[in-house]
Amino acid sequence: MAETQGATVDRVRLAPFGDALGFLLRLAQIDSFERFFADLGHLDLRPGELTVIVLLEGNPGVRQGVLAEALKIKRAHMAKMVRALGEAGLIRREVPEDDRRAVELYLTEAGATLARRLRPAVTAHEARTPATLTPAETATLKRLLRKYLALTDPEGTTP
Amino acid sequence: MAETQGATVDRVRLAPFGDALGFLLRLAQIDSFERFFADLGHLDLRPGELTVIVLLEGNPGVRQGVLAEALKIKRAHMAKMVRALGEAGLIRREVPEDDRRAVELYLTEAGATLARRLRPAVTAHEARTPATLTPAETATLKRLLRKYLALTDPEGTTP
DNA sequence: CCATATTTGTTTCCTAGTAAACAAAATGCG
DNA sequence: CGCATTTTGTTTACTAGGAAACAAATATGG
Structure with missing residues (x-):
């Protein structure tokens, strides 16, 4: 038996949270995350990085801040992912002429190859x-x- | 203007993630979290700790592992919250006679007072x-x- | 044109949560 | 009984992500 206290858990009174939207959303996101890993975990890439790689295929040259905003993550966090993906040789950073604060992101050849490999798995997962x-x-x-x-x-x- | 690139964000092609259940759930949870803070942030208590305090009011003496399982967080994380809440004087840990590995949780007087103050705010939030x-x-x-x-x-x- | 304000990205530190290794207690099976 | 297994909780190290302070570049208002 994996859980001796399985019977006891049933008797935790979760009120007033048991039917709260926020609680249900949290549980659902955990579950959805597990589904994601069950389908795509074998690609051993972190979910955030997988997302960036696949999105860059359809949005070459997007600015990293714009991408962060679209994904609702903060720039600080995107900066870390960009650094990691750059060190992994999957993306290339390019500073545009007309705004030298900005960074535009492109897939490298290795990144593009990976993206082509990821796309069908992602599509299949979404369809399921x-x-x-x-x-x-x-x-x-x-x-x-x-x-x-x-x-x-x-x-x-x-x- | 808060976002110079607001117009640009609209043109990030989020396919194939834009309509994915997992992505929608993530956005919804972020939003729900903001709603939680908007209603309950003034109580300056972390969401997890607030949850434990309020639940202990209805489940005195619950084992911390059982509570963790009910909330779908890991025991390791619950152990940290229990320690913090104990150090804050809000809960009391009690090792039962019949199983001296286990820890049963109870609100202290301070914890019970806090719980009584939290409950109406939580109820009002859930009803909204x-x-x-x-x-x-x-x-x-x-x-x-x-x-x-x-x-x-x-x-x-x-x- | 110049000073000030804003935007962009980065760094550092913080929180929530997980994973793995562990110790102590309890259970179970020979 | 006695040893192996399981359960419970803790510790340590890690990941995802946010907040705040910052620097460089750009925009803006006088």
């Missing part, structure tokens, strides 16, 4: 509906999350 | 529907999240 929801329910869930977030656009673009 | 969703939509969203998570029980108890 969670086992506990029907496709219609998944669509409704996504629609409500977008509405909650005041996003209107189901395409691959930021709001 | 997000501005972008109708109450019916919020209910549907929660129901779908519970189904996604394979939880059946909308009460304040773990599944």
Whole structure:
């Protein structure tokens, strides 16, 4: 038995958090993260880095601050990922002529090769509906999350 | 202007992540976290600690491992919170006679006083529907999240 | 044109949480 | 009983990410 206290856990009264939206969202994100790893963990790349690599394929030359904002992570954190990906030889930083504060990001050859390898796995993962929801329910869930977030656009673009 | 590149952000092509469930969940959790802080930030207590204090009011003597499992955090992390809350004089650790590995948690007087002060704020926060969703939509969203998570029980108890 | 303010990215320190190795207690099986 | 296994909690080292202070470059208002 993995959990001696399995029976006891059932009796923790989670009120007033058990049905809170924030709590459900946290659990759902943990679960979704596990799904992500189950499908893509074999690629042994961190989720954030995988995201940047794949997005750079469709957005060559994007400024790292813009990418950070689109992904809702802070510039400070993006700077660290950019450094790591640069040291790994997967991306190239380029300072544009017209604004020498900025940094534009491009995939290196190695990065582009990796991106081509990642894309089908990512696409397959996205297409897979969670086992506990029907496709219609998944669509409704996504629609409500977008509405909650005041996003209107189901395409691959930021709001 | 806070964001010079605001216009540029709109043109980051987020495909294939822009409509991914995992991405939407991440954004939603960030938003929900901000809502939590907007309502409860003035209590200057960390969210995790607030959760433990309020839950201990309804679950006196719960074992810390059981509480960790119910909240889906690891025991290692719960151990740190327990130590911090103990040092702050808010909870008391008690080793039961019949199992001297275990630790049962109780609120101290100071902890109970704090819990009484927190409870109405938490209740009010939970009752508040997000501005972008109708109450019916919020209910549907929660129901779908519970189904996604394979939880059946909308009460304040773990599944 | 020049001083001031803002933007961009980086660094440093911090928080939340995980993973792995561990010790002590309890359980189980010969 | 006695030894191996499991459970419970802790410690240490790590990852993801944020906050604040900073420097360089650019924009702006006089």
